[in-house]
Amino acid sequence: MKYNTTVRKLSVIKADCVCLPVFENSHFSENEQELDSALNGALKTLIKQIDFKGNAGVASLSTLQNANFKNIILMGLGKKDDLSLSTFQKAANKTADLLKQNNIKTAVFANIDLQLQACAQSETDTTSVFLQAVASKRYSFDKYKSTKNTSTLSQLSIQTNKASQNACKQGLEHGQALSMGMSKARDLGNEPGNVCTPTYLASEAKALVAANKEMSLKVLEEKDMQKLDMGAFLSVSKGSIEPGKLIIIDYKGGKKNDAPHVLLGKGITFDTGGISLKPGAQMDEMKYDMCGAASVIGVMTAIAELKPNKNIIGVIAAAENMPAGNASKPGDIVTTASGQTVEILNTDAEGRLVLCDALTYIERFKPASVVDIATLTGACIVALGHHRSGLMSNNDELANLLLTAGKQAGDQAWQLPIGPEYDEQINSPFADMQNIGGKGAGTITAACFLARFAKQFPWAHLDIAGTAWVSGGMNKGATGRPVPLLLNYLLKHAS
Ligand code: BES
Ligand code: MN
Ligand code: ZN
Numbered sequence: 170m171k172y173n174t175t176v177r178k179l180s181v182i183k184a185d186c187v188c189l190p191v192f193e194n195s196h197f198s199e200n201e202q203e204l205d206s207a208l209n210g211a212l213k214t215l216i217k218q219i220d221f222k223g224n225a226g227v228a229s230l231s232t233l234q235n236a237n238f239k240n241i242i243l244m245g246l247g248k249k250d251d252l253s254l255s256t257f258q259k260a261a262n263k264t265a266d267l268l269k270q271n272n273i274k275t276a277v278f279a280n281i282d283l284q285l286q287a288c289a290q291s292e293t294d295t296t297s298v299f300l301q302a303v304a305s306k307r308y309s310f311d312k313y314k315s316t317k318n319t320s321t322l323s324q325l326s327i328q329t330n331k332a333s334q335n336a337c338k339q340g341l342e343h344g345q346a347l348s349m350g351m352s353k354a355r356d357l358g359n360e361p362g363n364v365c366t367p368t369y370l371a372s373e374a375k376a377l378v379a380a381n382k383e384m385s386l387k388v389l390e391e392k393d394m395q396k397l398d399m400g401a402f403l404s405v406s407k408g409s410i411e412p413g414k415l416i417i418i419d420y421k422g423g424k425k426n427d428a429p430h431v432l433l434g435k436g437i438t439f440d441t442g443g444i445s446l447k448p449g450a451q452m453d454e455m456k457y458d459m460c461g462a463a464s465v466i467g468v469m470t471a472i473a474e475l476k477p478n479k480n481i482i483g484v485i486a487a488a489e490n491m492p493a494g495n496a497s498k499p500g501d502i503v504t505t506a507s508g509q510t511v512e513i514l515n516t517d518a519e520g521r522l523v524l525c526d527a528l529t530y531i532e533r534f535k536p537a538s539v540v541d542i543a544t545l546t547g548a549c550i551v552a553l554g555h556h557r558s559g560l561m562s563n564n565d566e567l568a569n570l571l572l573t574a575g576k577q578a579g580d581q582a583w584q585l586p587i588g589p590e591y592d593e594q595i596n597s598p599f600a601d602m603q604n605i606g607g608k609g610a611g612t613i614t615a616a617c618f619l620a621r622f623a624k625q626f627p628w629a630h631l632d633i634a635g636t637a638w639v640s641g642g643m644n645k646g647a648t649g650r651p652v653p654l655l656l657n658y659l660l661k662h663a664s
Pocket of ligand 3: 437519520544
């Protein structure tokens, strides 16, 4: 797919389809007026004919008499003064649907006079969101299907004016990098467990690093982790014949001594629950238990494109959680790399066991911030459904930056509390802590467990159990979230 910006007038643009924003109860903009006059009022007539009111989030495809383009999609954006990012996102998604359903090959998005609420450079965001909508509808994971899904759209132009052209170019650059990162995260998530193993994740990281000279790679094998006394991580990986790996992707875009921002992803490439075996129904979806890791590789893919002048480290704790003769059993006690001991009451609470040793390892980087991303608890889906990721943190400033980053990227999170009253729930009679918190607040007690290993740095935890994939049916699949939130955080907020 090709992208470009153009400052040509609408009336002279040739394309299969023009996508034109329309506001509720609003006069024509200069851009629309220009087109309408050139067509002797045909645009006004069309809008009357189909009774298009510009309601927020509605999109409609028609043909327009005598125009240089065959089709026009009117994008309803609601009231001009309160255009929010989410309204624009909705309209862009509907528009992308129409482009796909109608097999459009070349499309133009008229991106003039759009002012998003509380946004300084709206054209950058509207361009990036539009591109992302189009790219995400084009995405399909069909490598194992005999019949491939074809998408016809091959060219997207952003029509704008001289004053906004640079902003639109930036939007294209950001949108392209973001879409690449999201597709990568979706591909990795959708890849089945017999292919996407910890070794596969390491080879994906290797390929990314090989193509970028600002990046370097380190992979800790199980024997390396033994030397570091990572008893919690190894208690999970030992039950599988697939060797566990701790994968570290180091991007140096900043000064040598700038403290890095670290992303840590849960990479359980399949979660059977272990000896605390999960029920069979929909267990296939536990191939998505590495979506935190996928989001880290996705973000690093985008970072490799955009090359910000910051130091960023992506860490992936990759293992398979299997029942086996040598697997961990409920009641087993292990010693973590931090020296703290853990009683494993449920082998299905394995994510926190691989992450805690990775958090201890991360201390050596003296990070400016650490964000872990994990499909950690089913309880998070009960609390927040599939709309927002759960956010917990030991640092309110970091939490607020992440909440803002999510809002701006249309990929929201919602903060849940952590604190001593919840932390108590993971005290154990036999060890320093146990790996489950009993009845109530399962998402929070999981975070409290991680917090005990994150005392040396500002840390936040994103529980993406509800947001990383769509469950069941023909729409099943990885979403690429929270790549938009994380990328926006790293580019605009992390300092
Ligand atoms: N990977 C799961 C969490 C999960 C479950 C994500 C369903 C998405 C959908 C995690 O490893 C897990 O099994 N968590 C347990 C924790 C419990 C044993 C305290 C859970 O949520 O049931
Ligand atoms: Mn589990
Ligand atoms: Zn899991």
